[in-house]
Each structure stands twice: as structure tokens, then as C-alpha cells.
Amino acid sequence: GLGLSFTKDENFGEWYSEVVVNGEMIEYYDISGCYILRPWAMSIWENMQTFFDAEIKKMKVKNCYFPLFVSPGVLQKEKDHIEGFAPEVAWVTKSGESDLEVPIAIRPTSETVMYPYYSKWIRGHRDLPLKLNQWCNVVRWEFSNPTPFIRSREFLWQEGHTAFATKEEADTEVLQILELYRHIYEEFLAIPVTKGRKSELEKFAGGLYTTSVEAFIPNTGRGIQGATSHCLGQNFAKMFEINFENEKGEKSMVWQNSWAYSTRTIGVMVMVHGDNKGLVLPPKVSALQVIVIPVPYKDADTQGIFDACAATVVTLSDAGIRAEADLRENYSPGWKYSNWEMKGVPLRIEIGPRDLANNQVRAVRRDNGEKTDISRVFLVEQVKGMLDKIQQNLFDVAKQKRDACIEVVKTWDEFVKALGQKKLILAPWCDEEEVEKDVKARTRGEMGAAKSLCIPFEQPELPDAWRRLV
Numbered sequence: 001g002l003g004l005s006f007t008k009d010e011n012f013g014e015w016y017s018e019v020v021v022n023g024e025m026i027e028y029y030d031i032s033g034c035y036i037l038r039p040w041a042m043s044i045w046e047n048m049q050t051f052f053d054a055e056i057k058k059m060k061v062k063n064c065y066f067p068l069f070v071s072p073g074v075l076q077k078e079k080d081h082i083e084g085f086a087p088e089v090a091w092v093t094k095s096g097e098s099d100l101e102v103p104i105a106i107r108p109t110s111e112t113v114m115y116p117y118y119s120k121w122i123r124g125h126r127d128l129p130l131k132l133n134q135w136c137n138v139v140r141w142e143f144s145n146p147t148p149f150i151r152s153r154e155f156l157w158q159e160g161h162t163a164f165a166t167k168e169e170a171d172t173e174v175l176q177i178l179e180l181y182r183h184i185y186e187e188f189l190a191i192p193v194t195k196g197r198k199s200e201l202e203k204f205a206g207g208l209y210t211t212s213v214e215a216f217i218p219n220t221g222r223g224i225q226g227a228t229s230h231c232l233g234q235n236f237a238k239m240f241e242i243n244f245e246n247e248k249g250e251k252s253m254v255w256q257n258s259w260a261y262s263t264r265t266i267g268v269m270v271m272v273h274g275d276n277k278g279l280v281l282p283p284k285v286s287a288l289q290v291i292v293i294p295v296p297y298k299d300a301d302t303q304g305i306f307d308a309c310a311a312t313v314v315t316l317s318d319a320g321i322r323a324e325a326d327l328r329e330n331y332s333p334g335w336k337y338s339n340w341e342m343k344g345v346p347l348r349i350e351i352g353p354r355d356l357a358n359n360q361v362r363a364v365r366r367d368n369g370e371k372t373d374i375s376r377v378f379l380v381e382q383v384k385g386m387l388d389k390i391q392q393n394l395f396d397v398a399k400q401k402r403d404a405c406i407e408v409v410k411t412w413d414e415f416v417k418a419l420g421q422k423k424l425i426l427a428p429w430c431d432e433e434e435v436e437k438d439v440k441a442r443t444r445g446e447m448g449a450a451k452s453l454c455i456p457f458e459q460p461e462l463p464d465a466w467r468r469l470v
């Protein structure tokens with residue numbers, strides 16, 4: 001039948017796989033770790049892209065496109081940057097029947113593809129700042145359990161790569177981009193995130209420091225990295241000799257950033273908002289915000305009802321609301337309700353004989369099931385109001401759930417206990433790599449070792465006692 005065979009709280013993994021397929025976002029593919037993104041998912045990616053692309057263009061970032069293929073010499077330019085990742089790199093070794101002289105790598109990220117050309121293009125300070133971005137796919141041949149959107153061997157992302165004359169400019173941009181990632185998660189996907197700096201162990205090894213927005217999946221009790229914005233310092237400038245002559249004619253290396261978010265955003269949104277009836281889409285990103293469904297009754301003016309549905313779609317669409325009517329004759333209203341609930345359409349509008357007679361429509365919210373009769377006279381403003389309330393409610397519920405899972409701890413015993421309770425832990429932190437490795441080792445268990453997410457920029461007040469201690 002139409003319903004899901006797994007519930008979110010009892011079989012989260014199976015529920016997730018089923019809901020992305022039944023919601024028509026994903027089709028499984030015959031190569032493990034690869035998935036088909038159907039229009040219902042692609043439209044969400046495009047809605048976010050439209051916002052983000054416009055915002056980076058305001059920051060004078062230009063889009064470009066570099067090749068998918070990386071020559072081996074360049075990819076392995078810097079041992080410590082690549083060694084940990086080597087097993088994930090996919091290689092082309094043949095064309096047709098014949099072996100390639102030299103195997104060619106498929107980009108897992110584009111630093112080594114782009115930076116030799118940054119070195120060539122950047123000569124004087126007038127060539128700075130150089131700010132390029134590309135919307136593309138990347139391939140990482142991961143082996144841990146593949147999950148649609150969250151961990152796939154190929155995914156879509158944007159990767160920004162910028163170069164500045166001064167560290168101050170780079171530091172400023174890192175945080176401007178991080179704010180855009182917060183905006184994507186909190187204002188579009190209705191998901192609360194924490195901005196912070198990655199620990200020395202978790203940061204991008206090739207960089208100077210990494211900032212990130214961290215989300216939380218209540219069902220697994222685990223945090224998840226939402227997006228990253230790195231300051232690379234001058235590390236890659238040194239590696240790839242990206243220098244410029246400053247005003248005084250001195251040769252100096254550029255300061256660089258790189259930043260990305262990916263289709264993982266869609267998976268996080270499904271995991272946080274979905275329920276046992278299927279997807280629940282935030283109105284800001286959903287391809288369809290309102291579905292209008294006729295509820296004919298015997299011979300009571302069926303044509304009038306269909307016409308009212310079509311007219312409702314026109315009125316809403318003219319007001320910029322993404323609305324459609326499901327006028328299919330071979331499906332019952334009940335079947336349609338379940339179908340569009342599975343796809344997570346935020347608002348359903350039903351029009352039956354009574355509604356027609358009273359010049360009203362019945363609106364039903366997908367997030368909390370609330371039903372409201374709306375006079376057609378106030379249709380647009382009432383529907384807009386309901387969509388805004390749905391957007392806000394999705395965020396508020398997700399934030400309340402996440403905050404309920406945050407535990408502030410002061411001792412190791414409290415830490416271990418909270419970990420066992422699948423909590424998001426806020427603890428004092430020394431940020432020494434050895435300590436982090438030790439915490440990982442001591443918490444390795446069936447729950448999976450503790451992993452540091454970030455050092456939040458917003459810190460709670462330290463009690464006076466600690467201040468003295470510190």
C-alpha cells in the first residue's frame with residue numbers, strides 16, 4: 001500500500017531509505033553508493049543554489065568550471081594533504097580496450113586542480129583578490145555505509161576557492177560564507193546549526209583553521225557536519241607557489257580560503273523533519289508549497305469543484321506561491337492525501353461541495369495536521385501566513401528537540417554518561433590533538449567513539465570558580 005513499512009523511531013535507517021524513495025527524491029542505482037536524484041530532490045538543490053549563488057555573486061565571487069580529471073603528479077603534490085585520503089580517490093585507468101599510459105584521478109575536491117592555475121594567474125596585487133566558485137560533482141570512493149545524500153560516492157556541491165593579499169581579508173570572508181551556510185540551514189531548511197571552529201584533529205589538515213556549521217540528528221543522537229569554510233592560510237600558496245608582488249614590490253604568498261556545502265543538506269533535512277507519513281518539506285525549499293485537491297461528492301456540482309480548484313491554483317500562483325491541483329480522476333481524495341503527505345508538500349487545500357457553497361477552502365498543514373477553513377476572499381494572505389507558520393514551526397520543533405539533547409558536562413564521568421544517553425555534549429576543551437585522540441580511544445564502544453564537532457563561537461559564561469582555576 002501507500003504507507004511506509006518502517007517507523008522513524010523504531011527503524012531509523014530503513015525508514016530513511018524508504019522515505020527518500022517513496023517521496024520520489026531518490027532512485028537506487030546499480031552501482032553501490034551512487035543514487036539518482038529525481039526532480040523532487042533536484043528542485044530543492046536548485047532552490048538553495050539560487051539563493052547561495054546570488055549571495056556569493058554579491059561578494060564578487062565568479063563561477064567557473066575546472067576539469068573533472070586530475071593528473072596524478074599534481075594530486076599527490078603534498079603528501080600530508082593527500083595521504084589520509086588516498087584510498088578514496090577514484091582512478092581512470094583505461095579508455096576502450098587500451099590501458100592509459102598514466103592513470104588519471106577523478107576529482108575528490110579541486111584544490112590541486114585549480115591552484116597550479118592560481119599560481120599562473122596571480123602575479124601582482126592587482127590580480128587579487130581572486131574569488132572563484134564551481135558548482136559540480138565530486139567523487140570519493142567511500143567504504144563506510146553509503147547513505148543517500150549523507151554519504152555517497154558521487155555528490156553535488158559548490159566549492160569556493162579564494163585568494164587574498166592579507167590574512168584579515170581571508171578571515172573576514174571565512175565568516176561571511178559560514179553565515180550563508182547558517183542561512184541555508186536555519187532559514188531555508190529550518191534546521192538549527194551551531195557555528196564553530198573545528199579542533200586541530202578534525203580540521204582540514206591542509207589548512208590553517210576550519211570553521212563549520214554543525215547540525216544534529218535526534219534519532220541517532222549524533223551531530224553531523226553541515227558545511228565547512230576553511231582558512232587555508234598560506235599553506236597551499238607555499239605548495240603551489242602562488243605569490244604576488246605587493247605595493248612595495250615585495251614578493252609575498254597569498255592567503256586562501258576554500259568552502260563548500262553539498263547535497264548532504266537535503267539528507268539532513270529529511271532526517272530532521274520527516275515523520276511516519278513520509279517527507280515533511282519546509283515551504284522555503286519545496287518545489288510545491290500547496291497541493292489543491294477536489295473532493296467531489298456524488299453528483300454535487302463536480303465541474304464547479306474542479307473549476308474552483310483550478311481557479312485557486314491560478315490565484316495562488318499569481319501571488320508567487322508554488323501551487324498545483326491534483327485533478328486526476330482515477331485516484332480517490334484519500335489516496336491523494338496520502339500521496340502528497342508522503343512527498344511532504346507543506347500545505348494541502350481541499351475543496352468539496354460545502355466549501356464551494358461557502359466560498360471557502362479547507363487548508364490542512366503537513367507539519368501538525370491542523371485544519372483551517374479559509375474564505376476565498378482572504379485566500380492568498382491566509383495561505384502565505386500558514387506557510388510562514390509552517391516554516392517557523394519546523395525550525396522551532398527541531399530546535400527544541402536539539403536543545404533537549406544538549407548536555408553541559410564538567411567531569412569525565414558526566415561526559416561518558418551523557419555520551420551513553422546519545423547527547424550532544426558541551427564540555428570545556430583544551431584543543432590538544434593527543435587529548436582528542438585519547439578521548440576517542442577511551443570512548444570507543446558499540447555507540448561509536450566520541451567525535452568533536454566544533455568549538456562553538458558562542459560560549460556559555462564560565463562559572464567564576466573555573467575562572468580562578470583557569
Ligand SMILES: O=C1CCCN[C@@H]1CCCn1cnc2cc(F)c(F)cc2c1=O
Pocket residue numbers: 081082085086087088089108109110111140158159160204228230258259260
Ligand atoms: O572542504 C573543503 C571545501 C571545498 C574545497 N575542499 C575543502 C577541503 C576538502 C578536504 N578533503 C576531503 N576529502 C578528500 C578526499 C580525497 F579523496 C582527497 F584526495 C582529498 C580530500 C580532501 O582534501
Ligand SMILES: [Mg+2]
Pocket residue numbers: 140
Ligand atoms: Mg570524507
